[in-house]
Amino acid sequence: MSEHDDKRPEENGGTRADQRDGNGESGNRLRKELPEEVSATVPAAQDASQPEPEPESAPEPEPQAAPGPGSESEPRLTGRQRLVQGLWPPRVSRAQLIVALLLFGLGFGLAVQVASHSDGDSALRGARQEDLVRILDELDDRTQRLEDEKQGLEKQRDELENSSDQAEEARKQTVEKERQLGILAGTVAAQGPGITMTIEDTKGTVEADMLLDAVQELRAAGAEAIQVNGVRVVAGTYLTDSGKGVSVDGNKINAPYRFKVIGKPQDLEPALNIPGGVVQTLEKEQATVTIERSTKIVVDALRAVKRPDYARSSSQ
Numbered sequence: 001m002s003e004h005d006d007k008r009p010e011e012n013g014g015t016r017a018d019q020r021d022g023n024g025e026s027g028n029r030l031r032k033e034l035p036e037e038v039s040a041t042v043p044a045a046q047d048a049s050q051p052e053p054e055p056e057s058a059p060e061p062e063p064q065a066a067p068g069p070g071s072e073s074e075p076r077l078t079g080r081q082r083l084v085q086g087l088w089p090p091r092v093s094r095a096q097l098i099v100a101l102l103l104f105g106l107g108f109g110l111a112v113q114v115a116s117h118s119d120g121d122s123a124l125r126g127a128r129q130e131d132l133v134r135i136l137d138e139l140d141d142r143t144q145r146l147e148d149e150k151q152g153l154e155k156q157r158d159e160l161e162n163s164s165d166q167a168e169e170a171r172k173q174t175v176e177k178e179r180q181l182g183i184l185a186g187t188v189a190a191q192g193p194g195i196t197m198t199i200e201d202t203k204g205t206v207e208a209d210m211l212l213d214a215v216q217e218l219r220a221a222g223a224e225a226i227q228v229n230g231v232r233v234v235a236g237t238y239l240t241d242s243g244k245g246v247s248v249d250g251n252k253i254n255a256p257y258r259f260k261v262i263g264k265p266q267d268l269e270p271a272l273n274i275p276g277g278v279v280q281t282l283e284k285e286q287a288t289v290t291i292e293r294s295t296k297i298v299v300d301a302l303r304a305v306k307r308p309d310y311a312r313s314s315s316q
Helices: 001-032 036-049 079-087 094-125 128-164 168-186 207-221 263-271 278-284
Strands: 192-201 226-229 232-233 239-242 245-248 251-253 257-262 288-299
Touching: 001 232, 128 168, 128 263, 192 207, 192 226, 192 263, 207 226, 207 239, 207 257, 207 263, 207 278, 226 288, 257 288, 263 288, 278 288
Parallel strands: none
Antiparallel strands: 192 257, 192 288, 226 232, 226 257, 239 245, 245 251
């Protein structure tokens, strides 16, 4: 190596030392001139330039429910438990209790009424078309009978008003009315068109209430006179079970039960054969029912005239 080479490092070293001294003096000058905040950011910037080691990921703590008031002594209630505590024990006043009872009674009455209507209509829902037509015809006949009766009464009124001898006309109408009432009361014999119904009861299953249903159905169909096994049926007739037979107004009768009925045959027979009616009920009890129409039925069983104990005519 030459001397020039030996001098270069020394010169280079001197220049570096001089530069370092100059940088130190300039840095001191800048620190004096800049505020403290700026000087504090310089080492932070220097530290940021150096990469920091990544911290190890620590396990995240599980979230914990914030303790509520009284959580140390009482367990936390669920929504259902809070609802039960709010509803029970009930806080009901006397007025609310009365209103609840009234509403319950109203709802029960409506339910019973709907059930009764549905039971009454169930037989008609299952009826055949021809049965429904027959029931409608029967209703039309009943309406016609009431209309005829109304016209007859109006005719009697007009005759009484227009007759020159009102006393004689009134006497004739009184005799006719007495005859009609005698037929209904069973004190006079009657004859006319009608039906004969015979019930054969070999099993002994026919009871008094079944025969009573037959009587009521015949009356509703327009029967004017009824006789059962020689006993006249009137408004006050009662039927009871008597051993293996039936008692009618205290008179025991046995099977076969024979009904003689005066009325319009076209109304009487269909009334007994309606779905769920008298004939079907008796046939379910293994009884045999036979119905015959006739243009002349004689009802000759009579009832003794009984004077009422307390009732008197209001015209006296």
